[in-house]
Amino acid sequence: MSRAKFIPTVNALSRLSITIPKDRLREVDPIAIGSIVRSIEEHGLLTPVIVRRLPKGQFELIDGAHRMAALKLLKLDDIPVRCYEGPAAAIRLIEIDANLARADLNDLDRAIHLAARRREYLAEHPESAQGKAGAVVRWDATADIAVASFVSQTAKQTGLSERKVRRLVEVGATINKAMAARLHAAPARTTLNDLLAFAKADPDLREDAVEAFANGEVKKLAQALKPVRHRPVKDPVEQQLLALRDAWARSSKAARKRFVAMQADDLAALLDAIDDGGADPQ
The missing domain is CATH 1.10.10.2830 (Arc Repressor Mutant, subunit A)
Structure with a gap:
C-alpha cells in the first residue's frame, strides 16, 4: 500500500515554480481572496501552501489556491510550503x-x-x-x-x-x-x-x-x-400534446431512442410538413 510521503527538506518555494492543476474540486472565490490579502498584509502567510513534488524538480499545488491567488496580487514570490510526494490517489486525499x-x-x-x-x-x-x-x-x-x-x-x-x-x-x-x-x-x-x-x-x-x-x-x-400537473384543457389536440410531453419526460433515454427509431418515417414526414408551412396532419 503506497502513501504520500512528507518531504521536510522542501519548506519554501518560488510561487512561479508551482503549477495549479485545472481539475480542482473547489473554485476560487474572489471575495475570499480579498480577505486573505488583508490577512497576509497584516500578519503574513499563516498557513503554508501544500504542494506535491513531481519528477524533474517540478511542483504542483495540492491545497492553497486562494492563498496563491492572494500572493500573486501582492506580488510576493517566496512562500512557505509543505511538500509531499507519492501516488495521485494519496495526494488527492490530502x-x-x-x-x-x-x-x-x-x-x-x-x-x-x-x-x-x-x-x-x-x-x-x-x-x-x-x-x-x-x-x-x-x-x-x-x-x-x-x-x-x-x-x-x-x-x-x-x-x-x-x-x-x-x-x-x-x-x-x-x-x-x-x-x-x-x-x-x-x-x-x-x-x-x-x-x-x-x-x-x-x-x-x-x-x-x-x-x-x-x-x-x-x-x-x-x-x-416534481411531476408537472396540468389543468384539464378542452382542446383534445392540446390534451394529447400534454400527454405526449409527460410520457416523453418520464421515459429513459434508451426508450426515447427506440421510439424515435420506430417512428422515424412519421417524424420525418411531420418535419417536412412543418418546413413547408402546411397544416398539421390529421
Missing part, C-alpha cells in the same frame, strides 16, 4: 481532506468532496476494495468492507455522522462538474433535502432541474424535480 476541514463548506460542497474522497480512498486501499473501486455507489456494508471502512474513517475525521456521510456521498456521485458550477451560481442555496431529492430523481430530469433552479425559475431544487 487536497480533499484539507477542504473538508474548512468550516465554510455547505452541503453541496461536502457532497462533492466526499464522493471524490470515496473514489480516491478506494483507489488508495485496493487491499480492502475487493475489486469494487470503480463500482457504482452502494452501501451494503456487509458485502463491501472498503465502503464500511471508508464511512467509519471519514465520519471520525470530519465529525459528521456515518449516516450523513453515506447520504452526502450518494448525492455527490450524481453531480458532475457542470451541474456543480450551475448550482453554485444559483440565486438560492441548495438544502440537504433538495440534494437528496436530486440524487433519487430520474437522471434524465436532473439537468433540466438544475437549469430551472440556477435560473431562478423555482425557489427549491426539489420543486423542479
Whole structure:
C-alpha cells in the first residue's frame, strides 16, 4: 500500500515554480481572496501552501489556491510550503481532506468532496476494495468492507455522522462538474433535502432541474424535480400534446431512442410538413 510521503527538506518555494492543476474540486472565490490579502498584509502567510513534488524538480499545488491567488496580487514570490510526494490517489486525499476541514463548506460542497474522497480512498486501499473501486455507489456494508471502512474513517475525521456521510456521498456521485458550477451560481442555496431529492430523481430530469433552479425559475431544487400537473384543457389536440410531453419526460433515454427509431418515417414526414408551412396532419 503506497502513501504520500512528507518531504521536510522542501519548506519554501518560488510561487512561479508551482503549477495549479485545472481539475480542482473547489473554485476560487474572489471575495475570499480579498480577505486573505488583508490577512497576509497584516500578519503574513499563516498557513503554508501544500504542494506535491513531481519528477524533474517540478511542483504542483495540492491545497492553497486562494492563498496563491492572494500572493500573486501582492506580488510576493517566496512562500512557505509543505511538500509531499507519492501516488495521485494519496495526494488527492490530502487536497480533499484539507477542504473538508474548512468550516465554510455547505452541503453541496461536502457532497462533492466526499464522493471524490470515496473514489480516491478506494483507489488508495485496493487491499480492502475487493475489486469494487470503480463500482457504482452502494452501501451494503456487509458485502463491501472498503465502503464500511471508508464511512467509519471519514465520519471520525470530519465529525459528521456515518449516516450523513453515506447520504452526502450518494448525492455527490450524481453531480458532475457542470451541474456543480450551475448550482453554485444559483440565486438560492441548495438544502440537504433538495440534494437528496436530486440524487433519487430520474437522471434524465436532473439537468433540466438544475437549469430551472440556477435560473431562478423555482425557489427549491426539489420543486423542479416534481411531476408537472396540468389543468384539464378542452382542446383534445392540446390534451394529447400534454400527454405526449409527460410520457416523453418520464421515459429513459434508451426508450426515447427506440421510439424515435420506430417512428422515424412519421417524424420525418411531420418535419417536412412543418418546413413547408402546411397544416398539421390529421
